[in-house]
Amino acid sequence: MTKREIIYSVFEKLKILTDDSDLTEEFISSLIDSKRAMLLKQQFGKSPWDMPLQAQQEICLTLEVADAIDGVTCFGKILRSKLKLPSSVKIRGKQGPLLVRKMDRMQISINIVPIERLPFLGHNQFLANQLYAAVDYDGKLYLFSNNSSHMFLSALKVTDVFEAPDNATEMSCDTEFSYIDPWDQDYPIESAMVDPLVNIIMQELTKTLSLPQDNVNDAEDARN
Secondary structure: OEHHHHHHHHHHHHHHHOOOOOOOHHHHHHHHHHHHHHHHHHHHOOOHHHOOHHHOEEEEEEEEEEOOEOOEOOOOEEEEEOOOOOOEOOOOOOOOOOEEEOOOOOEOOOEEOOHHHHHHOOOOOOOOOOOEEEEOOOOOEEEEEOOHHHHHOOEEEEEEOEOOHHHHHOOEOOHHHOOOOHHHOEOOOOHHHHHHHHHHHHHHHHHHOOOOOOOOOHHHHHHO
16 A cells, blocks of 8 residues: 555545645655554564564665774774665664665675674674674664675665655665655555554544544445
8 A cells, every 4th residue: 555545545534524624745644654653663662573574665775985983993894874774663672774685685694783882892802703783873874893704795785664664765776666756655564554554643633633533433434
């Protein structure tokens, strides 16, 4: 289901309650993103690695050599993404992207860590040659290791669940549909979550706009 279809569903439900509304599609779009993130946190907050594939997006990041991370020199050889990652849905226990792969889709043996652990890495001779990755406060992805084998990488594919899917769509690895507006592409959400998402948005709008509650369910609407 596309975001435009979800927006349309919200406006169709609003018509039942009011004919006078200054709500814009852009505002409904922002509600869709924020409430989607809320639902995902509620359902997968204790098991982020069970996040459904339908909610995930894959983006491509070009890499460049860096001498330091946030002005601080760290151990090993450093690569970083040229662009910032779109903000991901914040879930406890999830330290970074769900998956980082090479452009040929081969998985890399990589340890994704919080940037706060950086000062404590590289001191163990048995672990220093492992490859680490972290998202810094500047939003860029950094790769670092004493082993220079990762320095041949020029780009990576990163899979995650992003707060604003439209922004991630603009960085998608799949350029076949790049000419299609993000609102007209499949929205990253499970089909079973669409109705709860629309209902939550309607609950917020009825409170914000002081609208009467719609106590007639969709099945009854269809019969009438």
